[in-house]
Amino acid sequence: MKKLIIGIVCLGILNSCKNTKYPISQYSEKATNVKLLLDSTDLGKNYNGTVLISDGNDILFQSAYGFNQHDKETNKIETKYDIASMGKMFTAVSIIQLKERGKLTLEQTIGEILPDYPNSEAKVITVQQLLSHTSGLGDYFSPEFDMRKDSINNLADFLPFFVNDPLEFKPGERMRYSNAGYIVLGLMIEKIVGKSYNEYLTENIFNPANMTSTGPLSGSAGGGNSTVVDLQKFALAFQGHKLVNEESFKLMTTDHFNNGYGYGMSLRDLNGTKIYGHNGGAPGISGELDMVVGEPLIIITMSNRSPNDGWAQVRTNIRKEFFGSTPEIEKFLNTEQVIKTYQDKGFDEASKKLTELGNNIIDRNAFEYAEKYAMQGQSNKAIDILKLLVQAYPDQWYPYSFLADFQLQAGQNEEAIKNFKKSLELNPENEQAIEKLKILESQK
Template identity: 35%
Template sequence: MKKCIQLLVVTIIFSCTNNKTVYSQDTEAREIVTYLDSLEGFSGVVLIAKNDHILLQKSYGFAHLGHKVKNNIDTKFSYASIGKSFTAVAIFQLIQDGKLSLDDPIGKFLPNYPNKIARDSITVRLLLMHRSGLPDYFYSDKFLKTSKEKFRTIESLSNLYEDEPLEFKPNEEFSYRNTNYIVLGRIIETVSKIPYEDYIKKHIFSKAEMQNTGNFDVDHIIENEAENYTLSDVYPNELQKTFFMSAVKGSSAGGGYTTVHDLYKFALAFKNNKLLNKEYTNFMKKEPENGSYGYGMQFAGAKGSGIYGHSGGHFGVGAEWRIFEKQNYTVILLTNKDLEQGFLDARFFIEKTIAGPTSKLDTYFYTKKVINTCLNKGIEEAKIVIKESKLELSEVDLNAKGYEMIKRGFYKKAIDLFSLEILSFPKSYEAYDSLGEAYMMDGHLKKAIENYKKSLELNTENTNAKEKLKELLK
């Protein structure tokens, strides 16, 4: 009883505003909020709870830059692929009710599916685990070059993938594809005999008391919504709205909107067995032997860390819910800028602070140090940092920062970063390809040609290098 009174007093003392709550005796929460406060340009909201008590909730940046409307803890953010969490839970609810099984083929529910191999061989299990081999409609020309207004229902997307060949034989490999969860949405509609939207409202959002979550139409009014901002491809170093870069409406693969508190309610409802019974909850959160993706669940940290949840990312969107089971923390992170504009920094710092360092985290922050040294002190200083360390660089993060510099119009900085990439990964055709692009943008056409040729030597199938060389050699 005394402990409860102490918690109440602390909460009252440190809940002075609607924007921020910090439990003073939690060192981790204080470290995290100090770090987030230091992130330049960070835009979003974070909630951290321990033992189901909120320690920290704080918003940053703007929901609408044009009108200078700030984000707040009630702002609705796009949650991108977090929607797959809702779909996976819905599937297991139907399994729990005996209405389908993991090994049912999709043909049982979609008998007219045109691809016979897919119809007979792809199971619910393979869809959940992204091992189906179904093609990726989300980045196909059919989708990208068509008005998104045509795709407001799950069914309307079917012609984008049904008649396309499989990328690989079912269960041959892992390949994260929105298509898998679109098909799962269709199965939910077939089995439940109601639209997907109605099912998750009734069986997930309602049960978890999520009143501010839904697959809203993004071209219509969404109350208290955060616009999404990505670095512009049109004007260097400016932000661009993402209206034309994604779907017009959320679906069973993701793309809906939620608030930080609604997503927290979902995390609580899931881990406390309010959406599924204990058996199926435990099944969903069981870490796979290979890889980091299970049955609609992502797993972070070292093997056996007990960190599970799901993230989502797209142009101008970074979102995540995570349960740190061993430490009894729940973390919700929603942002409305690109992943590299603070989301990844926040995500990995929170993980490191709560669960401790891992080789992956060490690599991320070491790469960040090298990048910052290169940008602020020059490439030679960055080379010294690399020489003095035994840690490995992340080529992905280094390359991403280089392209960010291109988008910002800082071509010489991009050249330096891609040069560091080649120094550390001399056999990477992508590194030479990227350096070729940076030189081309900076007007050094001879050096661009040299690097594109080197990229092509390392990978004779690099079509981008072939096309760029044709243009440059004219």
């Protein structure tokens, strides 16, 4: 109890500043609980990143954990992290600023703003559809992009990686998260203002918000560096209508297409609390800015590890503390319990734990753990995790197919054949299983 009382009075204690005091607010108890959780459990030990929680301007908790795996530097409050797709918020704000100034409308098309755009099929896509990921455009990430990404010097250099691709669906028909679409938005900004994308951001977002440790961005779909402090400044400026007016703020944080996304803002309802912001993730990169509609709460988590290497665990537990549990949160935490049980006590105990939890785990997360083991050369452990995935999803074809693939790589051909066949029983159109079985049968 004494420790809890001290925590309420002295939130956000940094390793280098044990006596720093922070103000009491409606969120103080929850912020204290987060601090105690991170400082007293494996969550903090396994986290390599920085957390900032504030009530408007008042910082309730900020602390850094771990180190950067590349340069071994200890993480600090002022550490710069790659923001990945969090940069989409800046692109969307820029577009809405231009709308406020009468420089464009959301109904205008690519063809109207960029008449020389090379793909005529895409010229009918509107600004609104680009902002909301309902354009039909896809992505630019590919093996070719990975090989040539160092040659990208400006936004136009991204075009060859996607501009000739056919649309994946009719614009406005549905949602498909599109990095390519946000590159096009960046090109629109440059065309309209006659400046580079980063020049515009500096003059119209970073400087007005006093973000002195952000940018330049790698592109208008994301990438580039920032800090938790700068992202708090951005949140304050955005919430305070210093970057866009109140009407535009509501426009950006409204789910226009019932797809969980506004304009450059991810939207979610956690037990009646409306959350907006954006995350970013890639190998060695993870982070998120959470803001609350109608409240001054700001939560920022950033890490220089991949999402499932400590960051997702911290972010999820913080959300549970502030907004309560949800089926998605419980499913995530169940997955973590099963994996930890496997790591500590082995397969049989993990299988029992999975049964106790009603086989309620996230397939994607379990598969990521299996992949990690496989990349470390621990194929038997990877196979064990996939067997647990099969236990959790016995009526789905893909866990059997994944398991068979890993068994095949480990030389367990007979077991692989059984699971490929089981996959085909559930999905006769699984072409990969059909091809693999042909090869395996021919080798007998």
